[in-house]
Amino acid sequence: MNEVNKNKNEFCFSSKNKILVENELKKYPKGRETSAIISLLWIAQKQNGGWLSTEIIEYVAFYLNIPKIRSMEIATFYSMFNLSPVGKYHFQMCGTTPCMLCGSDSLKEVLSKKIGAQSSVTDDKLFSWIEVECLGACCNAPVIQINDDYYEDLHSSDLEIILDNLKNNKSIKDGSYKKRISSEPLNKDLKMLTEDEIQEMVKNRKKPGISA
Numbered sequence: 001m002n003e004v005n006k007n008k009n010e011f012c013f014s015s016k017n018k019i020l021v022e023n024e025l026k027k028y029p030k031g032r033e034t035s036a037i038i039s040l041l042w043i044a045q046k047q048n049g050g051w052l053s054t055e056i057i058e059y060v061a062f063y064l065n066i067p068k069i070r071s072m073e074i075a076t077f078y079s080m081f082n083l084s085p086v087g088k089y090h091f092q093m094c095g096t097t098p099c100m101l102c103g104s105d106s107l108k109e110v111l112s113k114k115i116g117a118q119s120s121v122t123d124d125k126l127f128s129w130i131e132v133e134c135l136g137a138c139c140n141a142p143v144i145q146i147n148d149d150y151y152e153d154l155h156s157s158d159l160e161i162i163l164d165n166l167k168n169n170k171s172i173k174d175g176s177y178k179k180r181i182s183s184e185p186l187n188k189d190l191k192m193l194t195e196d197e198i199q200e201m202v203k204n205r206k207k208p209g210i211s212a
């Protein structure tokens with residue numbers, strides 16, 4: 001892979017992230033390492049505080065020794081890649097049909113009122129938000145992703161509390177706001193597993209993500 005950007009002011013993978021990058025590349029057959037591009041863009045975005053500049057997108061292309069347009073195509077296609085600065089807490093609000101039918105419009109109102117227009121960043125640099133397509137957790141709609149975690153079964157009042165807590169540097173609870181452990185039915189009589197069995201499955205669940 002290309003070693004580029006020796007200039008201190010230009011973006012370069014940190015030594016810690018280079019280990020993650022090399023680990024991702026090893027997951028692909030020889031000659032097919034460019035398939036790791038999404039992982040590399042994701043690592044670069046994390047290192048850059050949550051967004052990708054054109055220079056960084058090009059850096060990833062140089063790193064993989066591919067034309068710039070190939071990494072540009074991917075970075076501009078997926079909503080997981082942000083092409084302008086985001087807040088410390090970036091909200092991705094699902095507005096697709098199941099979430100919309102379960103009240104995402106009221107969540108949108110709260111985000112617009114408390115944060116402002118989509119893709120803008122609050123003056124204190126704490127918050128930004130965008131509307132995205134299905135986050136794949138429709139069973140617990142409506143859903144918002146904040147940074148790496150999902151917040152599910154949300155009512156607008158839950159979202160108001162989440163925003164206030166983050167603003168006051170307090171911790172927030174991820175997962176369901178209707179006391180679901182996972183995606184089991186809320187109605188006890190419909191459950192095929194006991195609470196204990198569900199708890200056991202949750203305990204052994206691995207959190208997704210990139211690790212060395």
Ligand code: FES
Binds near residue numbers: 094095097136142143
């Ligand atoms: S529709 Fe919102 S998570 Fe699928």
